[in-house]
Amino acid sequence: MSTAPMWGLVVETTMGTGERKHTEAQVVAHVAGSRAQALAELERRARSYSPPHPLSPRRRRLLRVGDGFLLVVDGAWQSFVTRFTVAELLTDSAAPQAPEPEPEPEAAPPAPADVREPELDADGVPVRPAWLGRRDLP
Numbered sequence: 001m002s003t004a005p006m007w008g009l010v011v012e013t014t015m016g017t018g019e020r021k022h023t024e025a026q027v028v029a030h031v032a033g034s035r036a037q038a039l040a041e042l043e044r045r046a047r048s049y050s051p052p053h054p055l056s057p058r059r060r061r062l063l064r065v066g067d068g069f070l071l072v073v074d075g076a077w078q079s080f081v082t083r084f085t086v087a088e089l090l091t092d093s094a095a096p097q098a099p100e101p102e103p104e105p106e107a108a109p110p111a112p113a114d115v116r117e118p119e120l121d122a123d124g125v126p127v128r129p130a131w132l133g134r135r136d137l138p
Helices: 035-048
Strands: 006-015 022-032 059-065 068-074 079-088
Touching: 006 035, 022 035, 035 068, 035 079
Parallel strands: none
Antiparallel strands: 006 022, 006 079, 059 068, 068 079
């Protein structure tokens, strides 16, 4: 049985300003299915993404690259970049464990041949009590 590949949607964005400017990355979602489906979801997220910098954006450009998208936002003095990448998930050390299949319910053992269904009266009450005639009771 073949399962659909799992894709990670990665966002790398510029954080901070000046000498403290750096890039931070995070996996924002997973998509099971084709690479095209993952790219479509990534594009939807890239188009609506609002980066933390710059505070006063002057120009916003979204570009398609081979494995995702590049968002360039120009501020008053600097440009800030956010990269959106789709990548196939190969391993995940924190992935939830797949549930173990539940065992098949055991079939009820066949009733002994000498055991008969009890005779019931009109109200559904056994005519003869089940304990009557048992030799294993005191």
